[in-house]
Amino acid sequence: MTVRRQVRLAVCLPGDGDTAARPDQPSGSPIALASFEQPARTAERGLFDFVLLSEGPRRIDDLDATGRPEPLTVLNALAGVTERLGLAATVPTALTEPYELARRLATLDHLSGGRAAWHVATSADTFTGADLRHDGSADRYGRAAEFVAVARRLWTSWSADGVSRPFAHQGRHFDIAGEFGLPRSPQGHPVVIRAGDSDQDRESAAATADVLLTRHRPPAAGRSVRADVTRRLAAYGRAPEDLKVLAGVTVVLGDTAAEAQERAVEIRRQRITPQRAPQLLGQAWGVDLSGHDPDGPLPETDPVPGPGTAEHRTRRLTLEASGRPAVVGTPETVAAELEAYVREDAADGFVLVPHHTPGGLDEFVDRVVPLLQERGAFRTEYQGATLRSHLGLPDPPWEG
Amino acid sequence: MSARYGRGLLHLAAAIDRPGSFDAVSYVELAQLAESGGLDFVTLDDSFARPGPDALAVLSRVAPATRRIGLVPTVTTTHTEPLRVQAAVATLDWASRGRAGWRIDVSTTEGEARLFGRRHAAPAAALWQEADEAAEVAARLWDSWEDGTKLPRPPQGHPVRVVDATDGQARPTAARYADVALVRVADPAQAAAVRGQLRDRAAESGRDPRALRVLVSLLVDLGDGEHAAEPGHGGGGPRPTAQGPLYRGGPVDLAELIAAWHAADVTDGFHLVPVEPRRDLERLVNGTVALLQHRGLFRTFYPGSTLREHLGLARPAHQYAVTGGTS
Numbered sequence: 065m066t067v068r069r070q071v072r073l074a075v076c077l078p079g080d081g082d083t084a085a086r087p088d089q090p091s092g093s094p095i096a097l098a099s100f101e102q103p104a105r106t107a108e109r110g111l112f113d114f115v116l117l118s119e120g121p122r123r124i125d126d127l128d129a130t131g132r133p134e135p136l137t138v139l140n141a142l143a144g145v146t147e148r149l150g151l152a153a154t155v156p157t158a159l160t161e162p163y164e165l166a167r168r169l170a171t172l173d174h175l176s177g178g179r180a181a182w183h184v185a186t187s188a189d190t191f192t193g194a195d196l197r198h199d200g201s202a203d204r205y206g207r208a209a210e211f212v213a214v215a216r217r218l219w220t221s222w223s224a225d226g227v228s229r230p231f232a233h234q235g236r237h238f239d240i241a242g243e244f245g246l247p248r249s250p251q252g253h254p255v256v257i258r259a260g261d262s263d264q265d266r267e268s269a270a271a272t273a274d275v276l277l278t279r280h281r282p283p284a285a286g287r288s289v290r291a292d293v294t295r296r297l298a299a300y301g302r303a304p305e306d307l308k309v310l311a312g313v314t315v316v317l318g319d320t321a322a323e324a325q326e327r328a329v330e331i332r333r334q335r336i337t338p339q340r341a342p343q344l345l346g347q348a349w350g351v352d353l354s355g356h357d358p359d360g361p362l363p364e365t366d367p368v369p370g371p372g373t374a375e376h377r378t379r380r381l382t383l384e385a386s387g388r389p390a391v392v393g394t395p396e397t398v399a400a401e402l403e404a405y406v407r408e409d410a411a412d413g414f415v416l417v418p419h420h421t422p423g424g425l426d427e428f429v430d431r432v433v434p435l436l437q438e439r440g441a442f443r444t445e446y447q448g449a450t451l452r453s454h455l456g457l458p459d460p461p462w463e464g
Numbered sequence: 465m466s467a468r469y470g471r472g473l474l475h476l477a478a479a480i481d482r483p484g485s486f487d488a489v490s491y492v493e494l495a496q497l498a499e500s501g502g503l504d505f506v507t508l509d510d511s512f513a514r515p516g517p518d519a520l521a522v523l524s525r526v527a528p529a530t531r532r533i534g535l536v537p538t539v540t541t542t543h544t545e546p547l548r549v550q551a552a553v554a555t556l557d558w559a560s561r562g563r564a565g566w567r568i569d570v571s572t573t574e575g576e577a578r579l580f581g582r583r584h585a586a587p588a589a590a591l592w593q594e595a596d597e598a599a600e601v602a603a604r605l606w607d608s609w610e611d612g613t614k615l616p617r618p619p620q621g622h623p624v625r626v627v628d629a630t631d632g633q634a635r636p637t638a639a640r641y642a643d644v645a646l647v648r649v650a651d652p653a654q655a656a657a658v659r660g661q662l663r664d665r666a667a668e669s670g671r672d673p674r675a676l677r678v679l680v681s682l683l684v685d686l687g688d689g690e691h692a693a694e695p696g697h698g699g700g701g702p703r704p705t706a707q708g709p710l711y712r713g714g715p716v717d718l719a720e721l722i723a724a725w726h727a728a729d730v731t732d733g734f735h736l737v738p739v740e741p742r743r744d745l746e747r748l749v750n751g752t753v754a755l756l757q758h759r760g761l762f763r764t765f766y767p768g769s770t771l772r773e774h775l776g777l778a779r780p781a782h783q784y785a786v787t788g789g790t791s
Binding site: 138 | 486487488492512514515516517518520521522524525526527528529543544545547548551552554555556558559561575576578579580581
């Protein structure tokens with residue numbers, strides 16, 4: 065009798081449809097702490113590994129984006145209302161510098177007692193809806209890779225007995241020197257998360273990440289992703305368990321299979337609102353189509369080429385239109401499906417993208433988590449204090 | 465000149481800096497202590513030039529552990545992206561339900577410039593010009609989000625802007641943008657003169673000078689018992705030191721000094737920076753503040769819930785017209 069493979073669970077906030085559904089939401093700002101605190105508490109009650117906040121501010125001409133909360137600031141506040149839950153921020157490398165971001169991440173790790181994680185967003189990520197626009201760097205993967213390397217260097221620049229040691233880094237994208245402002249944090253290095261489905265995304269993850277977020281696929285396709293990642297890891301001298309692969313899923317529950325299907329259809333219909341449809345189309349066309357009749361024909365003009373390749377636009381539109389892949393069923397069938405997916409090595413676990421926060425997450429924690437626990441596939445209490453310990457990742461070694 | 469504006473309520477703030485502390489508990493403890501004394505706000509300094517955690521992050525962690533006290537981290541504008549800065553400050557305002565401020569500062573050293581890959585630091589005047597722009601960008605963005613829509617403004621409209629106006633280079637920024645100006649001076653006449661100058665400059669730039677609070681910032685060393693160990697020092701006022709004006713004496717004499725300066729209407733209040741954080745803040749709250757409260761000179765509870773309310777500052781109206789069709 066072997067121990068069942070453990071399912072890893074995390075949740076992404078805001079969930080799917082939250083931004084689209086914003087105008088219809090009852091009073092209360094999406095920025096108010098309560099809108100994050102409640103699902104974070106629920107995720108901790110459900111013994112999840114971490115909560116992942118999607119992207120914050122981007123560009124000045126994108127007011128919608130600037131109105132978003134700043135993820136690391138939210139997570140520091142959440143550190144005060146949770147005790148064990150991992151706290152992951154999506155932070156693009158494009159608009160910041162390694163010294164500043166490494167310092168803010170190390171601060172979160174200190175203040176949370178070792179629960180910080182960083183989703184390294186390059187502008188090609190599709191997972192959390194991070195945008196597809198160009199970040200101004202011709203070599204965004206190269207810059208991101210060097211960025212992560214510099215951050216890791218800064219995180220461990222102090223000696224084991226708490227003495228700051230000077231660093232100097234001279235690379236293609238960064239040329240910096242000085243002393244880092246914080247001692248080694250509780251996790252050594254905050255957990256590094258990459259997301260994406262391209263070769264480059266997988267290669268970056270295999271080279272430096274602790275967690276890879278991918279699309280949810282049929283089990284056979286998931287297994288081949290996992291195998292591909294394992295091959296890439298070996299090239300960097302890393303073991304398969306050094307990188308956790310989590311698939312993004314939206315779960316729709318019902319008391320019966322038929323009820324679950326009905327709810328799934330309804331959720332898809334709600335996602336593409338009359339306001340949302342022209343917006344999505346506008347993104348694909350490269351022009352503002354906000355006045356376009358959502359029930360009318362396609363625009364008469366051709367799509368405008370511009371930054372962000374046509375391929376990406378097409379893929380994004382298709383993704384949005386098809387809806388996020390969902391696991392639909394009763395709590396029993398959903399638990400069985402998730403458990404089998406991990407047992408068959410199609411992934412190490414899942415990042416839930418709730419369709420309605422917090423309701424969707426509460427339902428999952430109350431109805432599905434206990435069934436996973438009954439199957440022996442999910443923890444019944446947190447064993448350690450840090451996110452690395454939740455994920456079963458080793459602490460990075462001391463250097464020098 | 466002070467008669468033009470009339471004497472307002474006394475405002476008190478304290479620094480909760482703890483060099484060498486990186487854990488949350490150290491800071492939460494001090495902020496809660498300051499809150500038990502009804503202080504307007506706490507400050508936490510920040511600089512890339514010395515070890516320490518990110519101050520805005522620390523006060524975000526403090527926010528859910530406190531209920532009323534204002535939270536004012538130092539935010540430097542030299543090597544940071546203005547968009548990110550405004551988003552972080554606005555988010556702190558949300559997380560604290562309207563208690564956020566930001567103490568705008570610049571990074572002047574070559575060492576800090578090297579951390580960001582820059583060969584040389586720009587001159588201070590240029591850095592303060594940039595700080596002005598960062599304050600302006602933030603104000604414009606916050607005003608572009610309308611109340612009651614899907615992108616509401618931060619709870620205070622504009623989180624409170626604090627500028628240390630001791631340095632002449634910072635005074636134009638303070639006069640144009642600060643809701644609270646800090647001045648490190650050891651002498652009451654000097655305090656009155658700087659406040660007068662700041663108010664005049666604020667009026668010149670089109671602001672209501674009554675909407676600017678000027679607080680005298682002093683280092684305090686309360687290690688010497690109830691009264692000043694050196695006769696005349698505590699009662700005689702702070703002395704200039706290399707680190708800034710320092711008050712050394714007992715909590716009772718400090719209360720006398722605060723009461724006297726406020727009665728003479730040379731300042732709107734004090735920002736006190738403990739030399740020994742835990743010890744001095746405790747003596748400040750349980751000694752000095754308790755005495756001022758007993759004499760009816762300082763609030764015994766928070767009548768308001770936002771930092772602007774503590775400071776007696778109105779929630780700012782929209783500064784810029786909003787383009788049509790959205791209301």
